[in-house]
Amino acid sequence: MPSKDTTAALDETSLRTYGFSDPLPDASLIADLVVANHILFDQGVVDAFGHISVRHDKRPDRFFLARNMAPGQVTAADVLEFTLDGDAVNLNGRRAYLERFIHGELFRARPDVRSIVHSHSPSILPLAISKTTRLRAVCHMAGFIGQQAPLFEIREHAGEATDILISDAKLGRALAQCCGDNNIVLMRGHGSTVVADSIPVAVYRAIYAEMNARYQCEALRLGEVEYLTEAESQACVRNIEAQWHRPWALWKEQATARRQS
Amino acid sequence: MPSKDTTAALDETSLRTYGFSDPLPDASLIADLVVANHILFDQGVVDAFGHISVRHDKRPDRFFLARNMAPGQVTAADVLEFTLDGDAVNLNGRRAYLERFIHGELFRARPDVRSIVHSHSPSILPLAISKTTRLRAVCHMAGFIGQQAPLFEIREHAGEATDILISDAKLGRALAQCCGDNNIVLMRGHGSTVVADSIPVAVYRAIYAEMNARYQCEALRLGEVEYLTEAESQACVRNIEAQWHRPWALWKEQATARRQS
């Protein structure tokens, strides 16, 4: 049912056709970005909204992000190349995401980050509107969440009458500052953004942040919860995220198969 | 598995065959109404019950609504043309929905409204029976809900022995009055009705009202919730609903593909 998979045939010629500038990115980076869009949709992290970016592998001051469209329908031809200021070099009349500044400013503030997922995923949302409860790591798959995920309150930066969107560089910088060294930042009334050093790990974190949120909330509704310690969180990131090939291979096979049938 | 898609071939000749009166509606309006029925079913807003209508594009005193059947199975041949009083001009022995008065009276009371969805969607239902909690906008996708969705109590209008249905024009008017200028009205023991100025936005609102209800209730079960301010709600409606093409393109592609396989 979804768009056909177009990543297999991706080569230098097609990258030029799509308007990317020199030095061209590795074709596999763009292919992974397209598949990641599909995986995030298939796994319920994004619906028609939400996006994933990847930093240019040859130029750290550039990043790639789909044009303004539903992630589940993205093909390589829909990928735009952006400066960190959020200007697309191959826009050609197409529309960019209003919130591209999330990506540009986080890439600027965090040289260690190579991929970013912004979403309104359903189990995170309640924690993005709760006055009482903060997202915190409860299970070994989600050690990257750490002791307490920061919550970005846009009202502190732009008042009580915004559309909640991170729609300019100033708000992007405020979000990046709130995120700090964390791997995830929640956004009040909105959703969350996760960062990682590769596309597969960013996808992994977006998916397991969802699960951790669900488990944490369901357990809290029964009573007190045992959280991971800081040292447990760090050990889990080191040892369990090193297994990222396993879920990535599964999700990729599913996403590809779903678009071939 | 669902009924084949029949909207592609829709033209003036087929509209005449289906018994619509002059001036004929634009074929794309009927095509969108059929697809919207499928989308609402695919997205879990309606099951075998619930319905969506659209106001006639040439005659504001007429509207279109499927005959009495499950939305997921509707084809263009199943669409009826109604007066605002709820009389179908092309009934031809077919049965109309008992609750067509929801649509007729809301179209009469709200000249700004062009499409209406009535449903028993699962996350709204608990808020349609709760004595303690009212639906309210908690996230930017659902600013249209505003500060508090009204709840229609049929007992105030027809006593404590009804079948809960809006089965005549008098109850339709009472519901429209309760709805007032809001974009959604909940119905006690029953479900909800959302209004919008187009089919895609009505579908959008029905789907995101569901999500807002789920997030709000899940967060409330943890403690206090931070709601959108009135100004935030309005800004979200202005800026985010303008993005309706994105989810509509996705939902339409999915609904069409599901009916071609």
Place this chain on the structure above:
Amino acid sequence: MPSKDTTAALDETSLRTYGFSDPLPDASLIADLVVANHILFDQGVVDAFGHISVRHDKRPDRFFLARNMAPGQVTAADVLEFTLDGDAVNLNGRRAYLERFIHGELFRARPDVRSIVHSHSPSILPLAISKTTRLRAVCHMAGFIGQQAPLFEIREHAGEATDILISDAKLGRALAQCCGDNNIVLMRGHGSTVVADSIPVAVYRAIYAEMNARYQCEALRLGEVEYLTEAESQACVRNIEAQWHRPWALWKEQATARRQS
């Protein structure tokens, strides 16, 4: 993926082949029973466990029920004919459900009943183990539940060391007595049984009892709930269950399509 649909070709010859006794039932009764098994599985009311029966249309002292197998895999060849005592006339070495006495004794006690669904459906189960909360009608689709569904406690009849199953006629009679004139009876630590005057309405009730349970519990976790009045329940049964053709047509189309692909 599921078993192929075999109901289309069902005729007198095949009914004889399957070992049914004279007078033969109407072929459509057996076809509907097979489809109902598939619908209950597809809609999540039963998994590998649970069953649906129908009273013989020519002999009120006989009923039909699948052999001991998963409902989603039942074909017409798997249907057994039973006396009200739970003896199968066409067993031929096959195994019967351990709990066929649920059906036999309810058919005996309730001449008005023509179809029975026993299930462990997931939203009913919490109410079958709760010491504090009883299932009660909260929405117009589920008026048949009435003011309070009875809960059968097997310990009152067979002590605290049973396997919870209704595995003999004595327990079947106790369950039927507990059910009384109600349309649904919950079973502690086990599930529920619904009765109706036809297969489509029994299926309808099993599905909407699930939904009512979910809505009731989710709303109760927020605070007090507004229930249907007794008069509302009765009006809903009269007017809304008369619409059974609509969901039945949808569920049947889905179940059939799923087994043809």
Place this chain on the structure above:
Amino acid sequence: MPSKDTTAALDETSLRTYGFSDPLPDASLIADLVVANHILFDQGVVDAFGHISVRHDKRPDRFFLARNMAPGQVTAADVLEFTLDGDAVNLNGRRAYLERFIHGELFRARPDVRSIVHSHSPSILPLAISKTTRLRAVCHMAGFIGQQAPLFEIREHAGEATDILISDAKLGRALAQCCGDNNIVLMRGHGSTVVADSIPVAVYRAIYAEMNARYQCEALRLGEVEYLTEAESQACVRNIEAQWHRPWALWKEQATARRQS
């Protein structure tokens, strides 16, 4: 979409090709292990993580377990043969699961056990982090859980800075000791492990432990719960688990069909 089914063609020649040692296991044991991997994925017990093992039918000091990969993608060629110490005899450069010691040490401690499922299944997880609530049998399908499932706290054995994984034999022995004679042991911040005397019953228990956890938690959020008595639990294990052919036939048919389309 998933990997093609490869179990049909499994014979002695292929078993030798896969590197199993003499005496070779029965081909059907390996075929069942492969199908069980698929079933656990299809039923939502495992995602890309989690694993199922079976004891060698000819050598009780050996067991079979897939190589380090997602269970839903396992084929017979991916099955490794292990000693109870967790050494694979046919590794050939492939990677083993970090937590193979769960299986080795439970097989050593429990001669009655022939199959083991380790998972992070979603309804069990909240009970693996709750400080207030312990998993306990509430329904007849899950009598095997008994009066209270033990919870393994890795901190008692390896301190507060581990990665939570059972990554060596010492931790495996501690887990086995905590499990004792129980059929399930929960693991704090991690998931659970179930044991049984056959693959189908281990799969059954993993699936119904999930359901029991969900029902128990949902009911507890309403108030007090009625649990099974010890005698009821035992009677349920005796009489209901004897019906394992029924769900196994269904799950297997579904898993096989899903991989043939």
